[in-house]
Amino acid sequence: MKKLINDPADVVSEALRGIALAHPDLRVDHENKVIYRGDAPVRGKVGLISGGGSGHEPLHGGFVGMGMLDAACAGEVFTSPVPDQMAAATKAVDGGAGVLHIVKNYTGDVMNFEMAAELAEAETGVQVTSVVTNDDVAVQDSLYTAGRRGVGVTVLLEKIAGAAAEEGRSLADVAAVARKVNDNGRSMGMALTSGTVPANGKPTFDLGDDEMEIGVGIHGEPGRRRVPLATARQIAAMLVEPILSDLDFTGGDGVIAFVNGLGGTPLLELYVMYAEVATILEKSGIGVARTLVGPYITSLDMAGCSVTLLKVDDETLRLWDAPVRTPALRWGV
Amino acid sequence: MTTTVDGGAATAWISEFARLVAENKDLLTHLDAAIGDADHGTNMDRGMTAVTAALAENAPASPAEVLKLTGMRLVSTVGGASGPLYGTAFLRMATAAGPGPSLDPGEFAKALRAGLDGIVARGRAEAGDKTMFDALSPAADALDAAVASGASLRDALAQALRAAEAGRDSTIPMLARKGRASYLGERSVGHQDPGATSVTMLVAAAAATLGG
16 A cells, blocks of 8 residues: 555544645634534524545535535544534534535435434534435435435535525525435446555455446445446446436536546546547537536545536526635635 | 343443454454445444443443443444444433333343334334344344243343344345445345344343343
């Protein structure tokens, strides 16, 4: 394992120290491992918190700030934070209008956030609503599985719901905006190599030099199938086609097309992928309203990418375009 | 010979569970590596080590206080899905145990049943999903039946342990329908569930320490 670390056990706490020093407009609670926007709680605004295992940076801590999250809770690498952390964050960001929990659909995350909501509500009476993201079409959604995983849509949802909260809308309204984003977004990812969890010291899974995993999860969960390495053009088709066959993206005001890097893939390759994705969308009669290309929800040093498409309307686009000031997304300010 | 469970007995039970988890940490992680994310042993051992330290520091007097402290420490330290599941189970057991200084066999069985109900409420698991439910549910049924037929706590727990072990083993051919293992579909078949394995240790710890 070659990594820029001191001790595998200290990776999360030392990264939080770096975030606090690099972004003085944020406030970091090192004991609870929570990143806050500097002016939280914002009076009268719905508070947005998210969190999850570390290793997906910039998600979620890089999205804390004006127009997006009020707090992000960092768990150990690929391990959900514990309820104490989310309960502390919930109480700290409550500006009197309630708090929205944005939770990616993983069993541990869902249960820990659920307990945190119960704890915070019992202690201070703060009103909490949860929205669970589950956009990964690689996983069969049925009553007999844990359901689809929350992946790329989470980034878009945090931006769009964050803008709605910034406008002073109610908790019910912000939650409805968030659910609409989740309902209209779909994602699919692929890996060229496995990531390496610092505490484990070796790759989570083995992939041959001439193989790739289609439908991989952001923790290295197995995908739909393992296939021979292909060109960017072929890979784009393998990712976009399952998305398009899951939801009708034609008509309306087009899509936000998001090509995401999983941590170990250079931006040069992500733009090669974006060009292929754009070609498929054009051939399919799907208009691209906005784009996002870059590593925004990663899996440590995994090489690979994911594609997320979000069907948008005027309101969603207006909220997407609204000003945002966070370490990882920043425009209009 | 004691036939009731007081604070000291409850502490002995939890301490024995911690010892079994520590002793089998690698086994639990190994089982989890096959169908999950290879951290069940590490996470449970971290949690139970914290619980043991908290019990030593606070020396709670009643069974309910022991169970509550156990649940709270697990929720704060384990993370993943096991933290909320075990944490909720112990907190519900504490509530069901009530404030009294000791539990008779019927009260102990009722508390264990409440813990099982907590796991169901939190995890929404059903029989056959390949989870800790598949070991703990038959154990609670066996405990209830034995206590109702007038068996001593010691004998009732021995029967509960046999039921838990059979339930644990029954998870091997099951197809996982909950948690990360469910992503594997058919590939989860043939592996023993790590949660069913650790919860069987909880029953084994009870059989080894309670009922005289």
